[in-house]
Amino acid sequence: MPTIKNKSIITKTKLFKVEKLDIEFENKVHREYEVISGTGYGAVMVMPILNDEFYFIKEYAAAVDDYSLTFPKGKIDEGELILDAANRELQEEIGFKSTMLKHIYTLDLAPGYIDHKTYIILAEGLSPSKLPGDEPEELIIEKCAKQNLSSFLNENKNIDSRALAALYIYKYGLNNVK
Amino acid sequence: MPTIKNKSIITKTKLFKVEKLDIEFENKVHREYEVISGTGYGAVMVMPILNDEFYFIKEYAAAVDDYSLTFPKGKIDEGELILDAANRELQEEIGFKSTMLKHIYTLDLAPGYIDHKTYIILAEGLSPSKLPGDEPEELIIEKCAKQNLSSFLNENKNIDSRALAALYIYKYGLNNVK
Numbered sequence: 001m002p003t004i005k006n007k008s009i010i011t012k013t014k015l016f017k018v019e020k021l022d023i024e025f026e027n028k029v030h031r032e033y034e035v036i037s038g039t040g041y042g043a044v045m046v047m048p049i050l051n052d053e054f055y056f057i058k059e060y061a062a063a064v065d066d067y068s069l070t071f072p073k074g075k076i077d078e079g080e081l082i083l084d085a086a087n088r089e090l091q092e093e094i095g096f097k098s099t100m101l102k103h104i105y106t107l108d109l110a111p112g113y114i115d116h117k118t119y120i121i122l123a124e125g126l127s128p129s130k131l132p133g134d135e136p137e138e139l140i141i142e143k144c145a146k147q148n149l150s151s152f153l154n155e156n157k158n159i160d161s162r163a164l165a166a167l168y169i170y171k172y173g174l175n176n177v178k
Numbered sequence: 179m180p181t182i183k184n185k186s187i188i189t190k191t192k193l194f195k196v197e198k199l200d201i202e203f204e205n206k207v208h209r210e211y212e213v214i215s216g217t218g219y220g221a222v223m224v225m226p227i228l229n230d231e232f233y234f235i236k237e238y239a240a241a242v243d244d245y246s247l248t249f250p251k252g253k254i255d256e257g258e259l260i261l262d263a264a265n266r267e268l269q270e271e272i273g274f275k276s277t278m279l280k281h282i283y284t285l286d287l288a289p290g291y292i293d294h295k296t297y298i299i300l301a302e303g304l305s306p307s308k309l310p311g312d313e314p315e316e317l318i319i320e321k322c323a324k325q326n327l328s329s330f331l332n333e334n335k336n337i338d339s340r341a342l343a344a345l346y347i348y349k350y351g352l353n354n355v356k
Contacts, residue, residue, distance in 0.1 A: 010191050016214060033240035062199050062201060108336050108339060111239035111336050112241060118339070169342060174331055174332055
């Protein structure tokens with residue numbers, strides 16, 4: 001395994017921390033890396049399924065200045081359990097709560113340069129329940145039957161890579177939460 | 179559409195830029211966002227297929243301080259064409275060149291807070307050809323037959339979310355490069 005010889009914080013903003021790492025590889029080669037980490041507790045992404053339909057949301061995505069298609073998701077609050085965060089986001093973003101939440105995968109966004117975990121949660125057993133959210137405007141909810149996903153996804157742009165990864169994880173039964 | 183009322187750079191490092199955006203939504207609600215963008219020209223991720231096998235790489239991922247499974251990938255150099263970058267990375271990282279490269283998708287990593295595009299390139303028509311890379315140590319190449327992907331992926335940890343997204347894109351014929 002490579003060894004972290006030195007680690008220093010270059011800068012820290014409200015949401016992000018950028019660090020510089022000096023890494024020594026087993027062959028004694030040294031390399032400097034810049035890596036980002038969030039300043040919070042990670043995020044949940046919830047895949048809600050009801051009557052063989054997936055529930056997606058469309059929301060304004062500031063980094064690309066356009067609307068983006070994704071699953072209900074959000075930051076985990078301090079001290080909050082992963083599944084509680086998932087059920088809260090579900091109620092805030094699509095107006096459902098779930099009695100069958102399952103954490104199936106912990107996803108690494110881009111492990112080479114971002115230390116950010118997204119917990120992928122499958123949500124079945126849905127029933128209406130609304131909590132007030134902190135969204136600046138009403139989210140658009142889009143449903144899609146499982147068998148129509150390909151054409152639905154081809155019609156949408158700015159899809160969050162994690163939503164596509166989550167669909168692969170679901171479809172092929174991947175599970176890294178043993 | 180929401181309007182960007184103000185945009186300022188909070189900090190800039192060698193690799194990253196963090197900006198603060200003041201967004202006004204159509205309902206006149208204002209919200210501040212912090213977003214990250216890379217300082218380069220985006221990245222390619224290449225899916226090499228030979229004899230019904232995918233070629234993956236395992237490389238040290240500094241942000242999680244562990245080895246990560248992903249596809250051959252790397253930054254696009256200034257002035258470099260996307261497919262040229264893909265063919266260069268292929269030769270540097272797995273020792274093959276391709277005569278059948280196809281840009282099938284432009285992937286958004288996490289459009290809510292990172293403006294980073296990864297160009298997903300399918301690479302067939304492979305033949306041996308090696309270029310020297312800039313890796314600090316030899317990359318580990320892992321092949322997997324298409325029909326064994328689920329068990330292979332379940333045995334690996336720290337998988338780049340973009341590799342899972344790319345597999346979904348490939349499997350379901352998604353294409354946002356018209």
